[in-house]
Amino acid sequence: MAEMTYRQALHDTLREELLRDENVxxxxxxxxxxxxxYKITAGLLHEFGPxxxxxxxxxxxxxxxxxxxxxMLGLRPIVExxxxxxxxxxxxxxxxxxxxxxxxxxxxxxxPMVIRTPGGGGQQLAATHSQNLEVWFAHVPGLKVVAxxxxxxxxxxxxxxxxxxxxxxxxxxxxLYNVKGDVxxxxxxxxxxxxKVTKEGRDLTVISYSRMAAVALDVARRIxxxxxxxxxxxxxxSLRPLDSETIVNSVKKTNRxxxxxxxxxSFGVGAEIxxxxxxxxxxxxxxxxxxxxxxxxPLPYSKPLELAALTGAKQLVEAIQELxxxxxx
Amino acid sequence: xxxxxxxxLSDTMQEGTIxxxxxxxxxxVSRGDILGEIETDKATMDLEAYDSGVLEQILxxxxxxxxxxxxxxxxxxxxxxxxxTQQEPPARTAAASNEQRAQPAPPVSSAAxxxxxxxxxxxxxxxxxxxxxxxxxxRRMAExxxxxxSQIHGTGPGGRIVRDDIEDYREQQSTAQTPATTAPTPxxxxxxxxxxxxxxxxxxxxxxxxxxxxxVVKMTRVQLLIAKRLTESKQTIxxxxxxxxxxxxxxxxMRQTLNASASEEGEKxxxxxxxMKAAALALEKFPEVNSSLxxxxxxxxxxxxxxxxxxxxxxxxxxxxxxxxxxxxxxxARESKALIAKARNNKLAPADLEGGTFSVSNLxxxxxxxxxxxxxxxxxxxxxxAAARKQFVPIDGQPVIRxxxxxxxxxxxxxxSGATVARFLQEVKRLLQNPYSLLG
Numbered sequence: 001m002a003e004m005t006y007r008q009a010l011h012d013t014l015r016e017e018l019l020r021d022e023n024v025x026x027x028x029x030x031x032x033x034x035x036x037x038y039k040i041t042a043g044l045l046h047e048f049g050p051x052x053x054x055x056x057x058x059x060x061x062x063x064x065x066x067x068x069x070x071x072m073l074g075l076r077p078i079v080e081x082x083x084x085x086x087x088x089x090x091x092x093x094x095x096x097x098x099x100x101x102x103x104x105x106x107x108x109x110x111x112p113m114v115i116r117t118p119g120g121g122g123q124q125l126a127a128t129h130s131q132n133l134e135v136w137f138a139h140v141p142g143l144k145v146v147a148x149x150x151x152x153x154x155x156x157x158x159x160x161x162x163x164x165x166x167x168x169x170x171x172x173x174x175x176l177y178n179v180k181g182d183v184x185x186x187x188x189x190x191x192x193x194x195x196k197v198t199k200e201g202r203d204l205t206v207i208s209y210s211r212m213a214a215v216a217l218d219v220a221r222r223i224x225x226x227x228x229x230x231x232x233x234x235x236x237x238s239l240r241p242l243d244s245e246t247i248v249n250s251v252k253k254t255n256r257x258x259x260x261x262x263x264x265x266s267f268g269v270g271a272e273i274x275x276x277x278x279x280x281x282x283x284x285x286x287x288x289x290x291x292x293x294x295x296x297x298p299l300p301y302s303k304p305l306e307l308a309a310l311t312g313a314k315q316l317v318e319a320i321q322e323l324x325x326x327x328x329x
Numbered sequence: 330x331x332x333x334x335x336x337x338l339s340d341t342m343q344e345g346t347i348x349x350x351x352x353x354x355x356x357x358v359s360r361g362d363i364l365g366e367i368e369t370d371k372a373t374m375d376l377e378a379y380d381s382g383v384l385e386q387i388l389x390x391x392x393x394x395x396x397x398x399x400x401x402x403x404x405x406x407x408x409x410x411x412x413x414t415q416q417e418p419p420a421r422t423a424a425a426s427n428e429q430r431a432q433p434a435p436p437v438s439s440a441a442x443x444x445x446x447x448x449x450x451x452x453x454x455x456x457x458x459x460x461x462x463x464x465x466x467x468r469r470m471a472e473x474x475x476x477x478x479s480q481i482h483g484t485g486p487g488g489r490i491v492r493d494d495i496e497d498y499r500e501q502q503s504t505a506q507t508p509a510t511t512a513p514t515p516x517x518x519x520x521x522x523x524x525x526x527x528x529x530x531x532x533x534x535x536x537x538x539x540x541x542x543x544x545v546v547k548m549t550r551v552q553l554l555i556a557k558r559l560t561e562s563k564q565t566i567x568x569x570x571x572x573x574x575x576x577x578x579x580x581x582x583m584r585q586t587l588n589a590s591a592s593e594e595g596e597k598x599x600x601x602x603x604x605m606k607a608a609a610l611a612l613e614k615f616p617e618v619n620s621s622l623x624x625x626x627x628x629x630x631x632x633x634x635x636x637x638x639x640x641x642x643x644x645x646x647x648x649x650x651x652x653x654x655x656x657x658x659x660x661x662a663r664e665s666k667a668l669i670a671k672a673r674n675n676k677l678a679p680a681d682l683e684g685g686t687f688s689v690s691n692l693x694x695x696x697x698x699x700x701x702x703x704x705x706x707x708x709x710x711x712x713x714x715a716a717a718r719k720q721f722v723p724i725d726g727q728p729v730i731r732x733x734x735x736x737x738x739x740x741x742x743x744x745x746s747g748a749t750v751a752r753f754l755q756e757v758k759r760l761l762q763n764p765y766s767l768l769g
Contacts, residue, residue: 327496
């Protein structure tokens, strides 16, 4: 067990996977000489050389297509898209090719590819560089979408992603890179489609993923100390496949739920989770499920406006106070 | 084919009951005719026809209840094809613009206008007051424990019954069962109170054992509303009471003089009119008393609108005299007489009952020596006025017979402090004891 940052966990896992399997290679913008815009790939070009760590031109559609082709022919590419905002340029390659090739060619040709990319706002990068678009991919059959919130999960899930034979969107978050946490030793993996109850509780359940799962855990601990409210936190970790069972069982226990997400409210990840809950736990619900998400505007550059538009601990605390059962308040 | 829908007759109305139909199917109807009477939460109102034609069908029968916008009758084109002036029920668009928020909006009926077949099933709903709102969990728990949801008071959004309420109820039940071992029925206390004194036996609503010779009277909507509001008032408002004795001798003399000099048609001024005027003038000086509480704010009203409690045949009503402070006592007398007449005939319009900022309740004519009243929310206070009675009062060391009256102010302690109330009463008393100041 060692304490390390989310960034370090990603870096070490990439390095280990490059060492473990010579079919694994990295490609993306500025990941080699510049060592990555967020320094996840620091030192890897030097160690593995330009055949294993490939700097690409600024052409997402081109290099995601290239990775798809490489994966079809037996390599295991790990693509870095600098931020999820630029993934839009590669939509056709991801949605129409990578996600469908295995199915359309009758299972002859899997596409074992990982696309790593950070989402999230809060860095004053303005409307076009601060988005949370993961739900677009979670919607598409043929893709897997995972979004770990801790260094330990990042490590276990990145291993699983690299070794999976399907295209995987591996969602990171700018505000998580410096978060520290204990990471177990050894070559462990974490299966997709398994949510994790990160804190047990009785009074209500907060369901979240990626950075907001970390915020939720923090808020839940604080509220328990301050108000004695007992809040269960579920980190779904994997959006597709989604672990309905863990979510539903938690709500069956607490009878009240909040879905907490950094993306926009309408048609967001929360909408899907709410639907799963009502399908699985209708008779256990004591109140309508709440969704706490970001304000539906292009994210402003101005710091005060950005803070006002993004969801966060404050919004979650308010929702908890509104939803908590009266007798436990 | 013009459909007649349940109109919105007051701000707080959510549904109305057909008190009676004055037209029957087959009758010819002209625009402006009174089709029937509708009982709302506040008053009984006429239902006017907006189209001419033939009343073809009555969809909601006498005694049945319909929500606003729900079709209650159909006027057909018997004669001049009722020029398609049919309007959609209003207030729909307002409700629709709020889509995103899951706020507990008043249940806007979505009754499809295309379904006369629905008329039958309203019979069941009209027996109680609409469907019971309960969370799925609460329903399941009620089933599990064999509880009757209609006996449980909902405290969730929009009155929804939630787990907390079931748990409250079960606790209440188990405490209530100890003293009353003879009643094994699971019906238990009905009162919506969070029972501070569960030992006090509360009469069950649908009492399982009514003696055969007792009369069972169904409460009217107005009575139900009064019951609900009074219970709410006494349970949620921290009432306290301050009394004061007033020497009414001069006021009674003045009133006699005024009435003696009034011409035949001139309105006789009652003691109550003068007390209302005195209260209104005192309220000018004490705006704290003329106010309400809303969330974190005191609302201080600019207008002084005094309600007077009137004993109407259907129950207590409190019609309002607007701007009492700036009206002369003669106008107040005229208005109050008209309002009392309307109240007695059940003809008060919602406008007569709205906007009160303070109330006066007077049992003086029934010889009550002293009493206290329940605050009429959202007002801050109510003045209870008892009878003026001849008493010996020491004046300059000598017993003198004077007409003494006790008045008691019930006040909301969240809004007004005791000292303010005492000073307010002092001012009312000063005005009543210097009655000519009321004529200024």
